[in-house]
Amino acid sequence: MKPLKTFLGFASLRTGTLVAGVAGIIVAIIGIIVIYTVQVEFKTIVLDWLPQDVVRIVIVINFAMAILISILLIAGTLKRNAFLMMPWVILAIMLAIGILVSVIYTAVQFYINGKSTEGTLWIVLGIIAVIIYVYMWLVVFSYFTFIREETKRGAYIKDPFRRHY
DSSP: OOOOSSBTTTBOHHHHHHHHHHHHHHHHHHHHHHHHHSOOOOOOSSOTTSOHHHHHHHHHHHHHHHHHHHHHHHHHHHHTOHHHHHHHHHHHHHHHHHHHHHHHHHHHHHHHTTOHHHHHHHHHHHHHHHHHHHHHHHHHHHHHHHHHHHHHHOTTTSOSSOOOO
């Protein structure tokens, strides 16, 4: 896979990586607030027998871990440390796969229950969200790859001035 050179065609990969980290924190905080303020019944795909309170706690723990990993991503970006960025890179691709499975499963459930409009809307918006998420992962992975290769070169081969990646 060829790494990206820019974020959105005009910004640096470093900027895109920082945007991904900040967006991860903001989305997680909004998610925690929504879980405790909106009356929604959460269902799990595998463990559907769990009580709602347990499901909420598990989701909040996941959001808290996302905040921590996004903070590590921001710190790794600012310090040019690929090791600190690695947890976000690994978790984000797993989350992208999980989100895609969840979107497809939920859309199928809508169709089974005779709610074709909701199913179609869910699949379209869900696929758009997955595409955006995968693009952000590609931006972060490209910057991660650049930093990792720069670290492998050693102190004497590195350029004295930072590149605009």
